[in-house]
Amino acid sequence: MVNLIKILFIYLMFGLVFNSVVYADDSFFDDEVVFEDSTQELDEWSDDSDIFGDESIDDEKSLAWLNLGVSQKWGFNPASSYSTTKERTELTLGTSGSVSESGYGEVELKATKYWPSDSYHSTSASDIEVERAFLQFSFEDWSTKLGRYTIGWGELEGGALDVVNPAGGLTDPKIISQWFLSATRYSNNSDLSLFYNSNPSITKSALLSLKDDSDDEFGVRYGINREGSDVAFYAGQLIPNNALKNLIDGVTYASPYQLLGFGMNKAFDDYLLKFDIAYKRNLEHNRLGQFIKVDRIDWDLAFDIQKNDRQWLISINSQYLLDFYEDYLTPTLLASVSTKRNTTTYMASVSDKFGDSDWSWSLSNIAASNNDLSLTSAGLDWDINDHWKASLGASYANAKSDRAFSLLDDYQRVNLEVKYQY
Amino acid sequence: MNRLILTNSNSPLLVVALSIFFIFSVSNVYAETDLSAREIMEKVDEESRKSTESAFTRMKLTTCKYGKRDGKVKCAEKARVKLVESAQINTGENNKDSKSIAIILEPASEKGIGMLSYSYDDSDRDNETWLYLSALGKVKRISVRNSDDEETESASIFGTEMTTEDQETGKLDDYTYELLDQGTFRGREVVVIESTPKPHRLSKSSYGKTQSWIDTERFISLKVQMFDKYNNPIKKLEVGKVEKINNVWMGRSLTFFNTVSNRLTNMKLEAINFDMDINEDFLTQRALTDQAFREKYLKDLRKQAK
Numbered sequence: 001m002v003n004l005i006k007i008l009f010i011y012l013m014f015g016l017v018f019n020s021v022v023y024a025d026d027s028f029f030d031d032e033v034v035f036e037d038s039t040q041e042l043d044e045w046s047d048d049s050d051i052f053g054d055e056s057i058d059d060e061k062s063l064a065w066l067n068l069g070v071s072q073k074w075g076f077n078p079a080s081s082y083s084t085t086k087e088r089t090e091l092t093l094g095t096s097g098s099v100s101e102s103g104y105g106e107v108e109l110k111a112t113k114y115w116p117s118d119s120y121h122s123t124s125a126s127d128i129e130v131e132r133a134f135l136q137f138s139f140e141d142w143s144t145k146l147g148r149y150t151i152g153w154g155e156l157e158g159g160a161l162d163v164v165n166p167a168g169g170l171t172d173p174k175i176i177s178q179w180f181l182s183a184t185r186y187s188n189n190s191d192l193s194l195f196y197n198s199n200p201s202i203t204k205s206a207l208l209s210l211k212d213d214s215d216d217e218f219g220v221r222y223g224i225n226r227e228g229s230d231v232a233f234y235a236g237q238l239i240p241n242n243a244l245k246n247l248i249d250g251v252t253y254a255s256p257y258q259l260l261g262f263g264m265n266k267a268f269d270d271y272l273l274k275f276d277i278a279y280k281r282n283l284e285h286n287r288l289g290q291f292i293k294v295d296r297i298d299w300d301l302a303f304d305i306q307k308n309d310r311q312w313l314i315s316i317n318s319q320y321l322l323d324f325y326e327d328y329l330t331p332t333l334l335a336s337v338s339t340k341r342n343t344t345t346y347m348a349s350v351s352d353k354f355g356d357s358d359w360s361w362s363l364s365n366i367a368a369s370n371n372d373l374s375l376t377s378a379g380l381d382w383d384i385n386d387h388w389k390a391s392l393g394a395s396y397a398n399a400k401s402d403r404a405f406s407l408l409d410d411y412q413r414v415n416l417e418v419k420y421q422y
Numbered sequence: 423m424n425r426l427i428l429t430n431s432n433s434p435l436l437v438v439a440l441s442i443f444f445i446f447s448v449s450n451v452y453a454e455t456d457l458s459a460r461e462i463m464e465k466v467d468e469e470s471r472k473s474t475e476s477a478f479t480r481m482k483l484t485t486c487k488y489g490k491r492d493g494k495v496k497c498a499e500k501a502r503v504k505l506v507e508s509a510q511i512n513t514g515e516n517n518k519d520s521k522s523i524a525i526i527l528e529p530a531s532e533k534g535i536g537m538l539s540y541s542y543d544d545s546d547r548d549n550e551t552w553l554y555l556s557a558l559g560k561v562k563r564i565s566v567r568n569s570d571d572e573e574t575e576s577a578s579i580f581g582t583e584m585t586t587e588d589q590e591t592g593k594l595d596d597y598t599y600e601l602l603d604q605g606t607f608r609g610r611e612v613v614v615i616e617s618t619p620k621p622h623r624l625s626k627s628s629y630g631k632t633q634s635w636i637d638t639e640r641f642i643s644l645k646v647q648m649f650d651k652y653n654n655p656i657k658k659l660e661v662g663k664v665e666k667i668n669n670v671w672m673g674r675s676l677t678f679f680n681t682v683s684n685r686l687t688n689m690k691l692e693a694i695n696f697d698m699d700i701n702e703d704f705l706t707q708r709a710l711t712d713q714a715f716r717e718k719y720l721k722d723l724r725k726q727a728k
Binding site: 067068069096097098101102103104106136137138143149150151152153157165175184186189191225227228230265267269270271272304305306309356357385386387389421422 | 500550683
């Protein structure tokens with residue numbers, strides 16, 4: 001018996017020594033997972049989506065070809081007893097898909113109903129627009145695209161090179177699509193794109209007539225993708241997105257100018273550095289008693305910082321007039337103010353998610369040099385489900401009454417939007 | 423886990439039986455642990471690469487807040503569903519780098535959003551990711567988690583509980599490995615291996631360590647428990663529907679449980695095809711901006727997959 005115990009002891013020690021690594025921490029399995037009970041645990045979380053309970057999850061959307069969206073938008077002016085400035089309903093219908101072996105197309109139409117309280121109602125009670133409509137064909141290294149869409153130039157949205165598509169301005173940064181013909185040749189780690197637009201969109205005041213609106217715009221972009229960084233070179237003849245009022249004849253002009261540019265991004269840790277620079281030649285400008293053409297260097301520098309779901313964007317945007325005289329003027333709504341040689345705009349924005357990522361908030365401030373303008377915006381978005389979304393936004397601007405942004409002084413808005421998308 | 427049962431007997435037969443048992447037991451352990459933890463992880467990495475080699479997949483990503491009902495994990499809200507197609511190839515030296523593209527098919531509000539990712543085995547090379555935003559008409563590089571900020575997490579993939587770090591392969595030199603335990607898990611022989619990032623990696627990782635339950639025959643993870651840098655369990659991955667597809671063992675249902683936010687994402691591979699003819703040219707920014715090119719390729723891949 002003693003021998004047997006000795007033998008067992010020896011075997012036991014032998015076994016334990018050689019199993020010492022794997023028996024090192026028995027408490028390891030004190031966790032919820034016990035191997036012997038694994039079947040039950042398996043049932044708990046898998047295998048046939050039992051997790052999702054009685055609610056069935058539709059695999060396929062019926063009418064898969066149709067993209068439908070309905071939005072209701074309201075805008076209020078707190079500075080005027082919260083009077084309604086915007087009350088409109090938008091219906092978007094769209095579809096997309098292959099049109100041949102090498103082709104692809106997308107179309108999206110937007111119908112807008114402006115209700116009587118909407119400030120735009122006096123101009124139009126309803127409107128139908130082509131938001132997007134294009135055909136794209138791809139052959140070998142080439143791709144061509146014809147239709148109405150958006151071309152994004154440069155690294156920073158609203159920056160020195162983001163000049164192809166006009167936007168609604170500081171208080172409505174939505175980009176407006178345009179009709180283009182473009183072609184791109186793709187090579188290893190680089191691409192060369194050209195675009196042509198025979199009828200550029202120009203943001204202009206309805207109160208002023210526009211001259212010189214028949215010029216074409218065209219441009220070329222050569223992009224190089226490198227590890228950790230993308231760079232691109234730009235050249236083109238463009239039409240200003242905003243028409244300029246000639247202080248002598250009171251008519252607005254949007255004459256072509258020439259652009260040479262360079263943009264790049266580089267990733268550093270959590271930071272993404274963005275840089276754009278553009279030389280713009282023959283930009284129209286007012287001078288005392290003259291309507292002249294000037295050259296300007298625009299540049300911007302931005303840092304995109306990602307910390308978990310929190311995203312920061314800090315940017316500087318500068319415009320420097322190469323030829324400068326003290327009598328340069330910038331038009332305002334009713335008169336004009338002197339022009340500074342260098343105009344700098346600073347922007348800081350932050351956005352984050354909360355409530356299990358169903359909610360997100362954002363806060364931004366845009367400040368112009370010399371305290372000419374400070375525009376603060378805040379937003380709250382609620383991603384209700386895969387179909388419904390709601391957003392609430394508020395903006396407040398404070399501008400010097402005797403400077404270029406005087407029109408925005410004491411600008412206040414609260415906007416609410418509810419959107420359904422199918 | 424093998425259990426020892428000792429009875430009070432002096433039978434020589436028992437001695438022989440016990441001898442055989444122990445020898446078998448020990449030799450079995452030798453057979454399973456002959457490989458070091460690092461070697462096992464190398465095999466897991468190798469198998470993982472096989473499952474992504476020239477692969478074309480259609481997957482459903484389902485995300486919801488979860489709770490327990492009747493002892494079972496259930497969604498506590500209507501789940502968000504994304505239908506995604508993805509293509510991936512392995513490239514670089516010894517095929518240890520990878521290039522992939524994922525395109526959202528549903529929901530309608532996100533349809534067409536594409537994400538291109540390059541993942542490098544070399545620790546000195548940071549992975550790269552680009553997104554195409556059609557409203558802006560351009561491709562945007564996004565900064566992925568590479569910094570030394572300990573509180574920062576990797577970027578979420580399409581708003582799910584999966585992060586870019588969860589999808590990483592390679593970079594084995596960035597971790598130390600320890601074999602913690604061995605036994606039977608869901609009827610499979612497994613080892614539990616703890617991977618601890620080395621200091622330079624720790625600063626870039628969302629996790630302080632991970633523990634992986636690895637099938638010692640198939641070399642796939644059946645479960646992964648992730649811990650934060652203070653040793654708190656924060657996330658786990660459960661792998662289900664393990665199937666052999668084209669001689670590669672893989673899980674067709676992966677569920678990520680974020681045990682801090684009580685949210686989960688289930689990634690169900692609805693279709694997966696290996697050894698597809700995926701041209702490296704497809705896994706470039708062109709596939710993000712040139713929809714005709716993308717559709718042509720996807721159509722071809724769908725045809726190959728049939």
